[in-house]
Amino acid sequence: MAKIERTQKLFLKSLKEKFQGQDVQSETTEFYKFNGYHQSPRKEEFVKASRAVEMDRGISMYDPVRCHLGGIPLGQRQLMTYEVSGTGVFVEGDDLHFVNNSAMQQMWDDIRRTVIVGMDLAHQTLQKRLGKEVTPETINEYLHVLNHAMPGAAVVQEHMVETHPGLVDDCYVKVFTGDQELADDLEPQFVLDVEKLFPAKQAQALSAAVGKSLWQAIHIPTTVSRTCDGGTTSRWSAMQIGMSFIAAYRMCAGEAAVADLSYAAKHAGVVQMASHLPARRARGPNEPGGIMFGVFSDIVQANRKYPNDPARASLEVVGAGTMLFDQIWLGSYMSGGVGFTQYATAAYTDNILDEYTYYGMDYIKDKYKVDWRNPSPSDKVKPTQEIVNDIATEVCLNGMEQYEQFPTLMEDHFGGSQRAGVLAAACGLSGSIATGNSNAGLNAWYLCMLLHKDGWSRLGFFGYDLQDQCGSANSLSIRGDEGAIGEVRGPNYPNYAMNVGHQGEYAAIVGGAHYGRGDAFCFDPRVKICFADPALKFDFAEPRREFAKGAIREFMPAGERSLIIPAR
Amino acid sequence: MKVKVNMAYKPQYGPGTSKVAENRRKQMNPNQKLEKMRDVTDEDIVLILGHRAPGAAYPTAHPPLAEQQEPDCPIRKIVTPTDGAKAGDRVRYIQFTDSMFFAPCHPYQRTYTECYRFRGIDPGTLSGRQIVECRERDLEKYSKELVNTEILDAARTGIRGATVHGHSLRLAENGMMFDMLQRSVLGEDGVVRYVKNQIGEPLDRAVAIGKPLDEKWLKAHTTIFHSLGDVAYRDDKEYIEYVQRIHSLRTKYGFLPKEA
Numbered sequence A: 001m002a003k004i005e006r007t008q009k010l011f012l013k014s015l016k017e018k019f020q021g022q023d024v025q026s027e028t029t030e031f032y033k034f035n036g037y038h039q040s041p042r043k044e045e046f047v048k049a050s051r052a053v054e055m056d057r058g059i060s061m062y063d064p065v066r067c068h069l070g071g072i073p074l075g076q077r078q079l080m081t082y083e084v085s086g087t088g089v090f091v092e093g094d095d096l097h098f099v100n101n102s103a104m105q106q107m108w109d110d111i112r113r114t115v116i117v118g119m120d121l122a123h124q125t126l127q128k129r130l131g132k133e134v135t136p137e138t139i140n141e142y143l144h145v146l147n148h149a150m151p152g153a154a155v156v157q158e159h160m161v162e163t164h165p166g167l168v169d170d171c172y173v174k175v176f177t178g179d180q181e182l183a184d185d186l187e188p189q190f191v192l193d194v195e196k197l198f199p200a201k202q203a204q205a206l207s208a209a210v211g212k213s214l215w216q217a218i219h220i221p222t223t224v225s226r227t228c229d230g231g232t233t234s235r236w237s238a239m240q241i242g243m244s245f246i247a248a249y250r251m252c253a254g255e256a257a258v259a260d261l262s263y264a265a266k267h268a269g270v271v272q273m274a275s276h277l278p279a280r281r282a283r284g285p286n287e288p289g290g291i292m293f294g295v296f297s298d299i300v301q302a303n304r305k306y307p308n309d310p311a312r313a314s315l316e317v318v319g320a321g322t323m324l325f326d327q328i329w330l331g332s333y334m335s336g337g338v339g340f341t342q343y344a345t346a347a348y349t350d351n352i353l354d355e356y357t358y359y360g361m362d363y364i365k366d367k368y369k370v371d372w373r374n375p376s377p378s379d380k381v382k383p384t385q386e387i388v389n390d391i392a393t394e395v396c397l398n399g400m401e402q403y404e405q406f407p408t409l410m411e412d413h414f415g416g417s418q419r420a421g422v423l424a425a426a427c428g429l430s431g432s433i434a435t436g437n438s439n440a441g442l443n444a445w446y447l448c449m450l451l452h453k454d455g456w457s458r459l460g461f462f463g464y465d466l467q468d469q470c471g472s473a474n475s476l477s478i479r480g481d482e483g484a485i486g487e488v489r490g491p492n493y494p495n496y497a498m499n500v501g502h503q504g505e506y507a508a509i510v511g512g513a514h515y516g517r518g519d520a521f522c523f524d525p526r527v528k529i530c531f532a533d534p535a536l537k538f539d540f541a542e543p544r545r546e547f548a549k550g551a552i553r554e555f556m557p558a559g560e561r562s563l564i565i566p567a568r
Numbered sequence B: 001m002k003v004k005v006n007m008a009y010k011p012q013y014g015p016g017t018s019k020v021a022e023n024r025r026k027q028m029n030p031n032q033k034l035e036k037m038r039d040v041t042d043e044d045i046v047l048i049l050g051h052r053a054p055g056a057a058y059p060t061a062h063p064p065l066a067e068q069q070e071p072d073c074p075i076r077k078i079v080t081p082t083d084g085a086k087a088g089d090r091v092r093y094i095q096f097t098d099s100m101f102f103a104p105c106h107p108y109q110r111t112y113t114e115c116y117r118f119r120g121i122d123p124g125t126l127s128g129r130q131i132v133e134c135r136e137r138d139l140e141k142y143s144k145e146l147v148n149t150e151i152l153d154a155a156r157t158g159i160r161g162a163t164v165h166g167h168s169l170r171l172a173e174n175g176m177m178f179d180m181l182q183r184s185v186l187g188e189d190g191v192v193r194y195v196k197n198q199i200g201e202p203l204d205r206a207v208a209i210g211k212p213l214d215e216k217w218l219k220a221h222t223t224i225f226h227s228l229g230d231v232a233y234r235d236d237k238e239y240i241e242y243v244q245r246i247h248s249l250r251t252k253y254g255f256l257p258k259e260a
Helices: A012-018 A041-057 A104-114 A122-130 A136-149 A182-184 A201-212 A222-227 A230-248 A258-266 A291-299 A309-332 A340-343 A352-368 A385-404 A407-412 A417-433 A438-456 A463-467 A472-475 A501-514 A525-530 A544-552 B018-027 B042-049 B074-078 B085-089 B108-117 B136-148 B215-221 B239-255
Strands: A083-084 A089-092 A113-120 A174-176 A214-219 A269-273 B091-096 B124-125 B128-133 B157-159 B185-188 B192-196 B202-208
Touching: A012 A083, A012 A230, A012 B042, A041 B192, A083 A222, A083 A501, A083 A544, A089 A544, A104 A222, A104 A309, A113 A122, A113 A230, A122 A230, A122 A258, A136 A174, A136 A222, A174 A182, A214 A230, A214 A525, A214 A544, A222 A230, A230 B215, A258 A269, A258 A407, A258 B192, A269 A385, A291 A309, A291 A501, A291 A525, A309 A340, A309 A352, A309 A501, A309 A544, A309 B018, A309 B085, A340 A501, A352 A385, A385 A407, A385 A417, A385 A438, A385 B239, A417 A438, A417 A463, A417 A501, A438 A472, A438 B239, A463 A501, A501 B215, B018 B108, B074 B192, B085 B128, B085 B136, B091 B136, B108 B124, B108 B128, B108 B136, B128 B136, B157 B215
Parallel strands: none
Antiparallel strands: A083 A089, A113 A214, A113 A269, A174 A214, B091 B128, B091 B157, B124 B128, B185 B192, B192 B202
């Protein structure tokens, strides 16, 4: 390890905005004079809104003076705003809780309501068993029918109830293939055109991986997956697929061949976004705990938009991942409450993780000649223990020193878990981007944790005792239930299942290994193509920008019910 | 089974060539006497803890061991119970918050120190607080040592049962660590006094715990590596190499679980 010079501090602008008029390197400040929660416009709004609710329902609600510490409200220190990293947008911390942020809700909605279903099995059934002709024209007709049926409309039956298109406007189906000739013959409105959506090198790799197969990217209505659960997605979609085949190809509704189509749509040809979880988690498929990190890194599209900046691409995965896995999965599915948001946002606000990660990029370029701005497998460093230790140590020490030398930075990340996650993420990303090996990145993460703990004699909350102090031993293990390659680990991997501040970063470390190599996808080319769709409500190429839009109330989500409720 | 009395193992209390490493070893080593810095009385300790009124009898969780039927257990024959366990005291706690601005002790260091020096304890270690739980009369004895010796600074160490926020914040302009509940205040005479107990209930009378230690003393005695202090972490190469070695060995064994 050897410290390198880096004059640019990406977090400085944020600190100066957050702590206006103060020396951001001063070790002292003033407390107890900020008038409590009144310093926050958003909390003032909460009080006003609560008064209206109380008048309406006659039950008490938000009362931060009486109910917080017996009369001492929040805000004895300065309540900070936050810059969503990479966006220049400053927001209230409260607006980064997913309840207060429609973009965050929609990101998860868009994943949960998605399945990918192959068409090849169904076409074989139609052609070989039923003797039907399948041509681009019949496929176009089928897709017309399917886009009528998928939101909840009848195609075969008489006297059926149907859903209001204004309530399910986010539901549709497109197709993709690696066969450009076939893609060109299909109606453009239905096609995810790989050549147009991806940079040439990525498009070539994706098309080759998908081959001549034809796949449907299906997004059922947000309202449906919210009212039911992720397990509904494949069932809803399979029902509408079956009915649409019957209608488009003039099949008998009761003939046995329909069972083949159903089996293909429900099981044989389905790609779920997340696998079914064990009974003790009580969740079906397409719920957050079952998303493999490799799949999540394919869902996020930043490497498509920023192919020459693997650090940026990985940081977008961190933002999306901490929001989904910390705030929604661990924070609400598995726990409940508000505290997890404070952990998660540390990794995607104020450009702090960004600064530490780009320091790592400078370091791997300076010491190991990794031209990270031109991602390629050819200049990746061999992931030896010595090299991983070197990268992790330097990036960790640099980050710790930044916290020390900018006391407002330490105050920004006031919790040890926040600092631990951010420091280790920078080490993990630097390690994985340098080596192109996700497990090497995970290994760097764990060395950082040990160094951090010994340097400051503290780490994170109790959970860090388990996960991070024994993590070295499983980072290179690939035995069943004790380890795996990073791509197929996930939030329910045994040692990762309980601890906030980790899973989103792990996903990014996995992604970084591939973004650093210039790979078109991390684990599944079909998922990568599916989420490149510009018609999706949430832009997966810019998760952090979308969260910022949600925070300042400029994001338009789906699944709204204003059509069917009284006007306010 | 015979217990080997004369163990060959000699505790080293951690690696490192720096002053910080040396300070850590001194605090941990029970053969080293911790310097007494103040004289907070037994009664005052009880007030800060807030578990019972001074002079009140110790509430019990079970009858004294001598009065209850003990099972025939080989472990109970080996381990001598502490005074609190013998009497059947409740398990209670003291919790500290240590400022990262050069407080004398820090969470893991506290835990290690307590484990080497005290018996019958259950420490818990986080980033912003460190709790130790044990039988009540043992707790009061241990607390006295934790409060009166060099491992506490009146301004940068807080005794806080809840709402511990402050360890990583800038200091107040008078040098005190932030405490939302302002359990301790710095008087005009330069003495810090607890006006609330550790969970923030107002005390009937203030408890003085002395004057804050000066910056130079703190930097010389702290157990945190800090680039604005006397020792930056990266400057203690032995310490860094030790952590790297631990990590490497764990990694290799996890990959292929066999002895080298």
